[in-house]
Amino acid sequence: MAETATHTDHAADHGHHSSTGLSNNKLAMWLFLGSECLLFGGLISTYMLYRGRVQDGPHPSQIYDIPFTSVSSFVLLMSSLTMVLAVTSAQRDDDARTNLWLTITALLGATFVGGQVYEFTTFYREGLGFTTSLFSSSFYSLTGFHGVHVSVGVIMLLSTMGIIKRNKITGNKSEVVELVGLYWHFVDIVWIVIFTLIYLIPS
Amino acid sequence: MSTETQSQSHDHGMSDAGYIKIALILAAITALEVSTYYVDFGPLFMPSLMIMMVVKFVMVVSYFMHLKFDSKIFSFLFYTGLGLALFVYIVALATFKFFIA
Numbered sequence: 152m153a154e155t156a157t158h159t160d161h162a163a164d165h166g167h168h169s170s171t172g173l174s175n176n177k178l179a180m181w182l183f184l185g186s187e188c189l190l191f192g193g194l195i196s197t198y199m200l201y202r203g204r205v206q207d208g209p210h211p212s213q214i215y216d217i218p219f220t221s222v223s224s225f226v227l228l229m230s231s232l233t234m235v236l237a238v239t240s241a242q243r244d245d246d247a248r249t250n251l252w253l254t255i256t257a258l259l260g261a262t263f264v265g266g267q268v269y270e271f272t273t274f275y276r277e278g279l280g281f282t283t284s285l286f287s288s289s290f291y292s293l294t295g296f297h298g299v300h301v302s303v304g305v306i307m308l309l310s311t312m313g314i315i316k317r318n319k320i321t322g323n324k325s326e327v328v329e330l331v332g333l334y335w336h337f338v339d340i341v342w343i344v345i346f347t348l349i350y351l352i353p354s
Numbered sequence: 355m356s357t358e359t360q361s362q363s364h365d366h367g368m369s370d371a372g373y374i375k376i377a378l379i380l381a382a383i384t385a386l387e388v389s390t391y392y393v394d395f396g397p398l399f400m401p402s403l404m405i406m407m408v409v410k411f412v413m414v415v416s417y418f419m420h421l422k423f424d425s426k427i428f429s430f431l432f433y434t435g436l437g438l439a440l441f442v443y444i445v446a447l448a449t450f451k452f453f454i455a
Binding site for chain 1: 377380381387410414415418424427431433435439442446452
């Protein structure tokens with residue numbers, strides 16, 4: 152009986168595990184990320200098809216600010232480093248450092264989103280509205296969807312910090328941070344593709 | 355617990371110093387990518403950009419997302435979705451004669 156109770160506690164402490172011995176939460180997150188590839192694949196393909204379709208308004212090469220976007224890309228890339236440092240801190244049960252790295256990651260993510268808002272505002276003032284051309288619609292849809300994902304990631308980071316501070320995590324704390332980290336790294340790898348295919352390769 | 359012990363890898367993955375090295379390599383590749391916008395790489399422009407993009411992608415997935423150290427089932431789930439997306443959208447782009455244009 153005591154052995155059964157210990158086993159149950161152990162399972163609860165490490166999340167719910169499937170018959171494979173792997174965490175169901177991690178399996179679900181990886182499955183979700185795999186399906187997200189299809190979403191962004193569709194948006195990127197649509198942009199690739201329509202990037203040259205400009206009858207009205209500015210062309211991509213006329214409005215893209217490569218130095219600015221490069222800095223944004225660097226900021227998002229470094230947020231992946233701070234996120235993985237948060238995960239290793241969580242695995243060490245070091246709550247103070249976990250929260251510190253999560254805070255820095257959230258700030259870097261917010262900086263990236265702020266940069267995207269600035270970029271969109273600048274483009275709009277230069278005459279590139281959402282319905283100006285097929286290029287503009289596909290561009291705003293793709294980068295907007297990515298921006299929403301980063302914003303959701305920032306909310307997830309802040310929520311994780313909140314529940315760690317209040318000690319409200321019932322299961323494995325490091326796994327919760329790792330799951331948020333997986334989502335965060337995913338938005339980073341999507342941006343790696345977007346930065347190359349959309350910004351660096353001319354239409 | 356000593357600092358040295360704290361910086362060791364845990365359940366899986368690398369030490370903090372290892373992750374910083376990976377981040378520095380990623381930053382260097384990004385700088386090289388941006389340089390292609392200013393320096394004429396000639397016929398190597400497109401292949402070099404694509405290779406750098408794939409290398410960055412794989413490095414983040416393998417090391418930061420721990421896929422290199424985790425169960426192969428996770429790799430299967432993710433790369434199946436990615437492979438399916440690549441297949442479907444390459445076919446879709448080919449249908450619209452994207453590669454010929």
